Amino acid sequence: MPPLLRRAAPALLGYLAVRLTGLLVLARWAHLKGHGIWPTLATSWDSGWYLGIADHGYEQELGTRMDHNNLAFFPLYPLLIKAVAAVTPGSRASVGLVLAVLFSLVAACGVYAVGERLHDRRTGTALALLWGATPVAVVQWMGYTESLFTALAAWSLYAVLGGRWAWAASLSVLAGLTRPTGVALAAAVTAAGLVAFARTRARAPLTAALAAPLGWLAYVAWVGARVGRWDGYFAVQRLWRNEWDGGADTLREMRRFLAYEKHPMLFLVAVSVVLLVSAGLYLLCLADRQPLALLVFSGVLLLVVLGSGGVYFPRARFLLPGFPLLLPLARATARARPHVTALLLLSATLTSAWLGAYMLLVWPGPP
Secondary structure, eight states, rough: OOOOHHHHHHHHHHHHHHHHHHHHHHHHHHHHHTTOOHHHHHHSSSHHHHHHHHHEEEEEESSTTTTTOOOOOSSHHHHHHHHHHHHHOHHHHHHHHHHHHHHHHHHHHOOOHHHHOOOOOHHHHHHHHHHHHHGGGGGGGSSSSSHHHHHHHHHHHHHHHHOOHHHHHHHHHHHTTTTHHHHHHHHHHHHHHHHHEEEEEEHHHHHHHTTTTHHHHHHHHHHHHHSSSHHHHHEEEEHTOBBBOOOOHHHHHHHIIIIIIOOOOOOHHHHHHHHHHHHHHHHHHHHHHHHHHHHHHHHHHHHHHHHHOOOOOOOOHHHTTTTGGHHHHHHHHHHHHHHHHHHHHHHHHHHHHHHHHHHHHHHHHHH
């Protein structure tokens, strides 16, 4: 067993315990409501879009129907589903779910590795457990791209911290083919690479800086060519009501759910709180002087999520890969007395488990 994996074993076991707790709560709640747990995790909402791409490919043209064009979804995850399903038994939906779970373990190990490298093993373990106990962490074990993207981001950032520029750039390219927020990781690797090049004049960081955005740029360019207009990808996003407005819509929705609406839905209140807490945690990350790559990744991720108008409810999920935001909490948790640490992690686990089940079984929209 590699030394890093051996050191990460407690974190991975703890992460599994956290997510299995969430799964048990979800299964019990689903049973009481007469719902099946497998369709909820493997085929609902965005999972269906990825499976559709794996089955039938992408749309040929832009069209005018709202919330319909599948070119809004990046290709790496459905391509992996299609490739693995071709050589394994079981449905593509089952393959997609298994891949998500496996990638969540790779992600948790990468999250641990970043925390350990920056601080120590206790911080790395706390960071992995906290990432597994975020309010919407149930998505990590759904047929979604958050686990894959977080795995790529965590290990790319770890490679940057270790000066392994080829790995950092390669993983950034793959992340750019996974989610729109791959642009945040590309910006992080590019910024860190340019700073390293200015300091050392070595060719490797400059090459990484130039290569990091290629995955994201390639997909955006491909969509433009497919629909016959240079801004084709952004036109597709407008059909999904996603446009940059500098944060005006985010502030308006926060004010509505936290101040004005008399009976706001619990899930939307939770999303608003996650956004506010995330912004506050980023200020703590700045105060802690985290490495440039982590600050740029978290900062651009926040900028994209908070600055975009349109749909509000999935924004807590969009921030799920932003694990560096949890580092101040992880450090505090790791330094606390053992019984305080256990209480904090247990509280986070149970809260995440309950809210995850609520999000999938009570909240009427997508996560």
